[in-house]
Amino acid sequence: SQTIHQWPATLVQPVGSPLSLECTVEGTSNPNLYWYRQAAGRGLQLLFYSVGIGQISSEVPQNLSASRPQDRQFILSSKKLLLSDSGFYLCAWTLRANEKLFFGSGTQLSVL
């Protein structure tokens, strides 16, 4: 069966520090991968999605970036964090368009 792993679960970082969040999917090949951010009491905001290695689509201009170095690995990065980057970050995957979307366990990021 397929599983998605996301880490770390919690992260506290100072303003201006770098960020790297990692997500991997097991048990499937060539998944579509997504990064979402969920601010407190608000809906899910799509940040990036990828349909293949090296293929990244950005939905929101910001100081975050994403990379997909391997088929089942998706990384969210920042060179310098802002206070506004605080939030709950979720990785998700689907096998193909219109299929079920499955989420990881999330990373709570606090930028202080």
Next chain:
Amino acid sequence: QKEVEQDPGPLSVPEGAIVSLNCTYSNSAFQYFMWYRQYSRKGPELLMYTYSSGNKEDGRFTAQVDKSSKYISLFIRDSQPSDSATYLCAMTYGQNFVFGPGTRLSVLP
């Protein structure tokens, strides 16, 4: 107008009650519909996935889709305290997934 709207607002019900959660959408391109349950500080868990207009039942959960009215619902029968969570509706066409803002449900013992 938001692409997906969800009601009611925060909801508190007694244990055993029937809960009705609803979403409306404006884009007729949406073809597939989902309901997620999200506990605090956890990733959303997929509860229901539907395509056709009509009802789909899974245990205590029933998902209802009315494409002509652009309206979907989730019914929870015999609600339990463990159902206390935020419920998100979602819909998709192609690679795009759009989510409602969520309804926070509290089931009181």
